[in-house]
């Protein structure tokens with residue numbers, strides 16, 4: 001059993017899975033994936049890996065997203081800034097012409113008013129993603145600085161269920177079947193806590209065969225002191241560049257009976273667009289952005305360093321706190337004293353700001369630059 005820097009020793013369930021919040025399990029999976037993805041073979045030197053949490057579409061949000069990127073193309077992508085590009089900005093930078101042109105001639109006809117496209121063009125110019133000028137009759141013209149690269153090779157979606165018992169596996173199965181039918185990701189995995197040396201047999205029975213299974217032992221030390229993760233079932237590679245099926249409704253009863261389910265068609269162009277948006281959000285946010293929704297400005301907020309990476313730790317509660325409990329409504333919340341801002345901390349913020357800067361620096365270190 002590993003004792004953390006703060007003397008923390010996780011308890012264990014009857015299945016031998018540490019009883020830390022799912023949130024912390026998720027951070028450990030992200031940490032592991034950032035260092036060791038893909039699980040069974042070494043990383044190609046031409047491939048970079050970006051990891052993010054809680055990303056997806058309006059229909060589905062995954063716990064962990066792994067983006068495998070072409071390293072050269074990713075460096076070209078860095079020229080478009082450190083922030084992710086949303087769908088509006090992607091529409092502008094991907095279609096901006098080499099030579100000056102009126103934006104309505106250059107960009108595809110939207111299915112919403114042109115006024116919003118014009119705003120996106122201005123936003124893109126403000127971020128120096130494209131150049132703009134006033135042309136004839138005051139028309140806004142644009143041209144590209146450089147072409148936007150197709151930097152995403154593969155997208156892998158991981159669902160984290162640290163204590164996945166048979167009932168939870170049955171509940172999860174329809175969701176995974178939807179993921180497989182849609183085929184937005186190249187692979188779909190479930191990450192679960194280890195039970196001794198075996199995988200809960202119910203998992204293999206209830207989880208679709210197309211989904212992979214990772215077993216995670218957070219208490220074991222990997223080569224760099226991180227969690228030990230093993231492949232218990234290899235996934236099938238899905239086909240994001242082919243049409244997919246969005247299951248919008250399915251009958252209760254047997255999860256395998258799709259006879260009366262309702263479907264929507266997902267065309268490859270829609271899937272390609274969503275994959276780009278997901279990858280851009282992963283690029284901009286990474287997985288350490290959790291501090292943005294927590295209270296690092298609380299005097300009890302610490303970063304508990306494990307395997308070179310920092311996980312949130314509450315000194316007051318002596319545990320890894322969840323994002324939900326670490327909020328302004330936390331009864332133990334206590335703002336950092338103003339004096340902290342005048343001591344060892346830089347003058348542009350106290351420890352709360354320093355925590356965010358540290359996490360941001362770690363994120364940038366992991367992302368290849370131009």
Ligand code: SF4
Pocket residue numbers: 295298299300301302313314315316317321325326327328330331332333334
């Ligand atoms: S006391 Fe509450 S707000 Fe402060 S670090 Fe702990 S969980 Fe977060």
